[in-house]
Amino acid sequence: MARYVCKRVLLAIVTVFIITLITFFTMNAIPGGPFNSEKASSPQVRAALEKRYNLDKPLPEQYILYMGGLFQGDMGISTKTGRDIRQTITESFKVSAKIGGLAALLATIVGVIMGSIAALRRNTVIDRLIVFFSTLSTAVPSFVLATLLLYFFCIRLDWISVWDTENQNIILPVIALALYPTAYITRLTKTSMLDVLNQDYIRTARAKGVARPKVIFKHALRNALIPVITYVGPMLAYILTGSMVVESIFTIGGLGSKFVTGITNRDYPMIMGTTIFLAVLMVTMNLISDIVYKIVDPRITFD
Amino acid sequence: MSEKILDVRNLHTSFRTDAGEVRAVNGVSFNLEEGKSLGIVGESGSGKSVTAYSILQILTGNGRVTGGEILFRGEDILKYTPQQMRQFRGKKCSIIFQDPMTSLNPTFTIGNQLMEAILLHTDRTKKEARDRAEELLTLVGVNEPKRRLKQYPHELSGGMRQRIMIAMALSSEPDILIADEPTTALDVTIQAQILELMQELQKKIGMAIIMVTHDLGVIAEMCDEIIVMYGGRVCERGSADDIFYGPAHEYTKGLLRSIPSVNGQKEKLIPIAGTPINLLNMPKGCAFCSRCDNALKICLEEVPEEELVSPGHYASCWLNVKKRMEGSGEAAS
């Protein structure tokens, strides 16, 4: 186990390293640069700015300088705002993580419960309703849903103010983010639960005289959750980093929107910073879900 | 004469499927005496497992007992409440299945699953249950029981897992043990060991055994009474001697011709021609008729009644009726 984790961590570091390389060089290959659109800036000012951000140096040297800083925990400062990147990322991640974390939690709990109910009440009205709902929600793109939510709850019903700097309401973005994974987990749990309920060991448990609730919650659910766990890990990473679309519709200053504005502004340090952060998060989540997977399913061996 | 512990009367079980109602068991009757062994033989699909599962009420969701009675010590278990049924399962009557590879839950340790059975039916503490689990593993011949309790099913061989299934089934010393082809999935040497173990445990614990199999060799070795099933019906039942030395149904005769002889003589094996019947569309007459070499006209038309051949030996075959009538005709003339 410890050996496996070490191996995976090493692999993760290599992955992140390769991602920095690819991002750095493709980012520079795209036409335009941080100070190209600055209308008023004179050539002298631009040259001075580029010198300040090391942009006048050859690319490999720039990369080495950046990585050197990174190892000391310095992610540079934004070419747009001049603010410290690490601090910006930390702050915006807090916002994304709160909304994303709630959405992921909601999706997992609701998805597993609804999926199990659908499986246990197969071919009843409840099952059909759940299937209908989950098909519908996987078909609706999140930006449509976000817009609809905004329209109904904020404008039509006026329950929640559209924009509030003081006390931002997080219910709507959480719902908008959670809907798709909820539907997905519902379907995944249902399929997997139906499969497990037909397994011989469930028959064994019944034959032993185990009561039905215990057959379901002890013997079936644990096995049925195995495929769900493999989905939840990456989903968590994806959702925690914030959905750019949902964040911009609800004007949330989360990580997703920072990433998008970073790209449009050619804010090189911001692009690098957010990409590395996302990569680390993704790799960590995958690792965690693999370990949880192993704990739940003892047949999985590490090698 | 010993006491009847289980008396199955005219059992009907069917499954609702998209293709229609599958009538897997159509009027099966037999009884089991305290401490004795009953063998159920028949080819694949003849309803042996469904009969066994009907007794324990562990049919899949689409299956239902549609008629008959199952009397356990005179009480109809089909009238049991779910609560009483749980008390019956595992405590009064246990089952071991064909495939030990899939019959244990892969995500729990052997100890957990074994102790669950013990805790369900006896009032032991956790600690006592663990001791009992160890004791049971020793009883079924599993080495290093302490270590086994901490292992997961995938870490053990098929034979070992079947021993664990047996230990689990016997944890509360049931009155009846149903074994649904307990050795089919195992290799030959292990098969013999498992059967031996079951016989040994039967002597020790004194439970009655229902042995489901399509291996007549197994039956010959283990069983006092035999029922032969075909197409969800019992075509013949009687003592092992009756069935092996005086088969009175064409299907049983075919079955006996199709196996290597019990005493090891080389003989030509004759498989039964034709294909098994379609349970969705049961024939009007005898289910075996289309494959029977000596079928009569009436076999196509009417289901034969079960008739006494000799004391304790019953068969459902028109040929017997014909023979009897001819016999009585001769006697009369």
Ligand SMILES: Nc1ncnc2c1ncn2[C@@H]1O[C@H](COP(=O)(O)OP(=O)(O)OP(=O)(O)O)[C@@H](O)[C@H]1O
């Ligand atoms: N869940 C089910 N749904 C529909 N049909 C079923 C179901 N279970 C069993 N059957 C049908 O019932 C019939 C009898 O099956 P059963 O399992 O009792 O056969 P068997 O005698 O045990 O055969 P085998 O030797 O292969 O185990 C089969 O034809 C099968 O198609």
Ligand SMILES: [Mg+2]
């Ligand atoms: Mg069977």
